[in-house]
Amino acid sequence: MRRVYMDHSATTPVRPEVVEVMLNCLTEKFGNPSSLHYFGRQGRGALDEAREKVANAIGAKLEEIVFTSGGTEADNMAIHGVAMLNQNRGNHIITSAVEHHAVLNTVKALGKQGFTVTILPVDKYGMVSVEDLANAITDKTILITIMHANNEVGTVQPIKEMAALAKARGILFHTDAVQSMGKIPVNVDELGVDLLTISGHKIYGPKGVGALYIRKGTRWRQSLFHGGAQERLRRAGTENVPGIVALGKACELAVQELDTEAVRLTGIRDKLIQEVMEKIADVRLTGHPTKRLPNHASFCFEFIEGESMLLSMDMKGIAASSGSACTSGSLEPSHVLLAMGIPHELAHGSIRLTLGRDNMMEDVDYFIKNMVPIVERLRAMSPLNPDSEFDFEENCADCKISSSCHL
């Protein structure tokens, strides 16, 4: 069966070039970078080289990069470390309603430990307003953490403007750039951020490795891990040299190919969006129509549910994802879609298609050819339609499944 992978925001295959350098560090350059001997020096050399590649990719200095076990750890480390060290200056942290859980839940956890948290709303495109941010800042604000690009709807936030605002008020700014890295330019000076998170497996590197950029002089301190003096006392534990080297290579390649790949993917994405909107009725595009990642298309299909669509697509070899409750492992549809004001019933019908290196224009035709009958079949089974006039409020089973249920 033909397989069309359209879930690159979930994860990506590791590129052969990356596997090659990684393998070399598993077998030959296996030394512990902290060891004095030849093997250790080889490991150290590989680590230094990787750090240079990652730093170059985002316009940072070598000593500003700390390797982590992935995006989640980098987000936790960034937020917690700033909060702990700046408690004497203030206790207010600002974030947005559409953050990844790695940020949102870290900030919320601090909210239970004496910090005050502001979660900024977003507009219908999932965009945070710079004005809202300006109004939310108080003299107690120590940290603002807002993602560069959203994983579920692809909307790119005005980080430059928001970071400038933070800087003018002496507030530290962190951004989670896990989704934007390799898809749009990510440069720490152009963005003006103090801390920035990236992850390996979203850019054709392996899982289990990421990096945190910490601008030189930033009031941040490692506050989560206790252990050895690795990463200049900023991240204890023997370095994941194969993963780190792979991250370095992946970053290098991502930046090299960014311009051409972004243009190519934008072309495929635009055709995908256009075809879906033309060939299927009662579909809405989610996220910003233009200020979105070049590889990202996301929709809500009315009257049908996301998991049913994913299962049906999988039977045709198409891999995608959904923000439906039924696919999240929780009973709530995506917090991102709800924050955008999308009603529960529509959020349950969300589908995210994220393109990558392996996708071609023909994949759009294959997708449309298969998706049209899938939607038709599920809609024929659905009791919902444009004319359905069920009195749902009366029929509500009072199930209390959903804490945010608006009935």
Add this chain to the structure above:
Amino acid sequence: MYTDKVMDHFENPRNVGEIADADGVGLVGNPTCGDIMKIYLKIDNDVITDIKFKTFGCGAAIATSSMVTEMAKGKTLDEAMRLSNQSVAEALDGLPPQKMHCSNLAADALHAAIDNYREQQK
């Protein structure tokens, strides 16, 4: 994550549709929760002679709806009232734990349809 039986009922659902002159109609769930099931019954002499369903929901919701129609067809109303969500899930060789509550409402929809019929008979 789903059993072969669940996938079979999802791919080839039995008794999908509506019955225009149904004797009983049951509706449970809520689009807000992500699941809604509607069951239509044709009843003759206290026996379910025809049954159709329409469901908005995940794979488990569609499969349980399909299964309950298969299990209920030909049964007396009292027998059908004894079918439980649990027995529907068991007939499908089980459902993932997180689906047991949210998407396992098919027997409830069947019971609602029988209640609806009995109400009209009063």
